[in-house]
Amino acid sequence: MKMNIAILPGDGIGPEIVSQALQVTEAVCKKFGHDLTYKHALVGACAIEQTGNPYPDETHELCMQSDAVLFGAIGDPKYDNNPSAKVRPEQGLLGMRKKLGLYANIRPVTTFETLIHKSPLRTDIVTGTDLMCIRELTGGIYFGRPQGRSEDNNVAFDSCVYSREEIKRIVELAYKYARQRKKKVTIVDKANVLCTSRLWREVAQEIEKQNPDITTEYMFVDNAAMQLIQWPNRFDVIVTENMFGDILTDEASVITGSLGMLPSASIGLHTSVFEPIHGSYPQAAGKDIANPIATILSAALMFEYAFGLMDEGRVIRTAVDESIKAGVVTEDIASGDKSYKTSEVGKWIKEYI
Amino acid sequence: MKMNIAILPGDGIGPEIVSQALQVTEAVCKKFGHDLTYKHALVGACAIEQTGNPYPDETHELCMQSDAVLFGAIGDPKYDNNPSAKVRPEQGLLGMRKKLGLYANIRPVTTFETLIHKSPLRTDIVTGTDLMCIRELTGGIYFGRPQGRSEDNNVAFDSCVYSREEIKRIVELAYKYARQRKKKVTIVDKANVLCTSRLWREVAQEIEKQNPDITTEYMFVDNAAMQLIQWPNRFDVIVTENMFGDILTDEASVITGSLGMLPSASIGLHTSVFEPIHGSYPQAAGKDIANPIATILSAALMFEYAFGLMDEGRVIRTAVDESIKAGVVTEDIASGDKSYKTSEVGKWIKEYI
Numbered sequence A, B: 001m002k003m004n005i006a007i008l009p010g011d012g013i014g015p016e017i018v019s020q021a022l023q024v025t026e027a028v029c030k031k032f033g034h035d036l037t038y039k040h041a042l043v044g045a046c047a048i049e050q051t052g053n054p055y056p057d058e059t060h061e062l063c064m065q066s067d068a069v070l071f072g073a074i075g076d077p078k079y080d081n082n083p084s085a086k087v088r089p090e091q092g093l094l095g096m097r098k099k100l101g102l103y104a105n106i107r108p109v110t111t112f113e114t115l116i117h118k119s120p121l122r123t124d125i126v127t128g129t130d131l132m133c134i135r136e137l138t139g140g141i142y143f144g145r146p147q148g149r150s151e152d153n154n155v156a157f158d159s160c161v162y163s164r165e166e167i168k169r170i171v172e173l174a175y176k177y178a179r180q181r182k183k184k185v186t187i188v189d190k191a192n193v194l195c196t197s198r199l200w201r202e203v204a205q206e207i208e209k210q211n212p213d214i215t216t217e218y219m220f221v222d223n224a225a226m227q228l229i230q231w232p233n234r235f236d237v238i239v240t241e242n243m244f245g246d247i248l249t250d251e252a253s254v255i256t257g258s259l260g261m262l263p264s265a266s267i268g269l270h271t272s273v274f275e276p277i278h279g280s281y282p283q284a285a286g287k288d289i290a291n292p293i294a295t296i297l298s299a300a301l302m303f304e305y306a307f308g309l310m311d312e313g314r315v316i317r318t319a320v321d322e323s324i325k326a327g328v329v330t331e332d333i334a335s336g337d338k339s340y341k342t343s344e345v346g347k348w349i350k351e352y353i
């Protein structure tokens, strides 16, 4: 198969971890005889420094022409405590999501047996957790207009907006994935307060009727935030709007104690983007200590979701499992004294494949 | 002291737990020679059934004339899966908050040594947790206008609105409480995305300057959702806007494993309301099995916050601690086979006082 991908390393540890995932991707393509071409492009703080734009037009053009995008992470501390900076790395991320129509962010959250002691939850509670968060990514309060300040500068406002169509496509996606999994969908909203949530529930109730083989449950977001901690293994597929998804997917991703291991896929209208859940971790940048596994597993998701190549995805997963079993892991997840560098872990996995 | 309080039991287990807290309040007033008068009023689903209004005018009048309000819980399952019901119990709660100007909801989250094994978190992580969530309660997306549907009914929208004044008064409150505690304030927002959050941060940065003795930290809401699970004991006072507060305070309240023990205070312009954090728990209603401690501790907060009577609050706290030590607790927190009824626990605490 011909595969044409865009490589967007971004900031902080982004370049280091993406280069490992790229090597793994190349190894898989070689093994299975795929014809891989790729190009690098700028995004985030480094793009601001070099072009003044966190998501330059050339980067966007490249993504539009690609079958898939492998993404690292963005963000730089110098922008974080400066809320009034005019140009910010996050704008690049949000611009990319909107322009590529990345409407669904998918995060499978699984436990790794050997890492379960790293979980902040009690072992008996977290054991067996295997859920998937689906977060709407191009609507809601992130993009709703009007947004701004009153003329006297004393009042600020944001708007949360959702259309039936936006809700429908992502809730349908949730049912599709649930059917391949444990056949349960939890729709998270705040229908007792928000108009947008009531529309979510209305649309979901229609789709529920068309999917009688799937168990549907509705849950208020505050309740979901509790149950994720109390009974994480009661969930299968969780689907929710953008802002709630931002909070709940991050909450869900720490419960297994393996944030450095979790990949994500953002399904788009024009192309799809694959990236680790964790951030740009600037303190570790350039030190060759960051855990590359989340990004390598994002490459596995890329084979599966963007190209429908399930065997290729599985080969990566197996190699990752074996590297963990062999103890070839970075310091964040090492259990003894011995730990490996980012590049050593990547090399081991590549050679295993 | 003359104390005039309104009693709003609400729905589900509300009446049972409030009646225990009221008896404890009476016992304390007797012991300290306070002149207590009180009246009951309707709120929630039971108010809808009897008057058609979840927060009847008579109830509002009573609250306005009271020095403090002791509140149970509201909500009935028959409204939950019916997002389009015109009159809903929650409207009563939101109406009450708005009309009484209850701008700050305060939730101290503490661990109880004897209950720490009930926490879903690992003991080493949760030990020492002692934080206070302060949630803005009358602004933001809960009350922002416009809110509604497009004419063709295909689009729904909500508005999140905050003024400098609304932010200032609650952030100042956070500094005031932090000064009496561990001297650290964490301001939670989403300033990298939302205009309202950027105003929060702007206002907070001004107040920070006036409080150099307090450590200030800014945290994005998604990060806060993670850190609450990973390092709950790093927090002292957390202050945030209404919607984020709804999610984070519920998340925070389950980490100690003692949801049935946690009280809250809602500070208002006209009066203040004291209520347990947990809900109306309809399955347990009328069975005399609900844990009354959260409501009894809410009465302690009432003595302290509404009347500045610190000794009276302390007496209640001590009695509660002793009841736990003596094993006189309801089934949700009992460790052996033996557990007590709601009314038995209330009676024990009252008699101890």
Ligand SMILES: CC(C)[C@H](C(=O)O)[C@@H](O)C(=O)O
Binding pocket: A090, A093, A094, A246, B192, B193, B222
């Ligand atoms: C950086 C920020 C704008 C972004 C978001 O809120 O979506 C991030 O938190 C994420 O979840 O990808």
Ligand SMILES: CC(C)[C@H](C(=O)O)[C@@H](O)C(=O)O
Binding pocket: A192, A193, A222, B090, B093, B094, B246
């Ligand atoms: C019942 C609901 C409207 C309410 C809220 O969201 O504020 C509740 O969840 C709470 O936290 O008191």
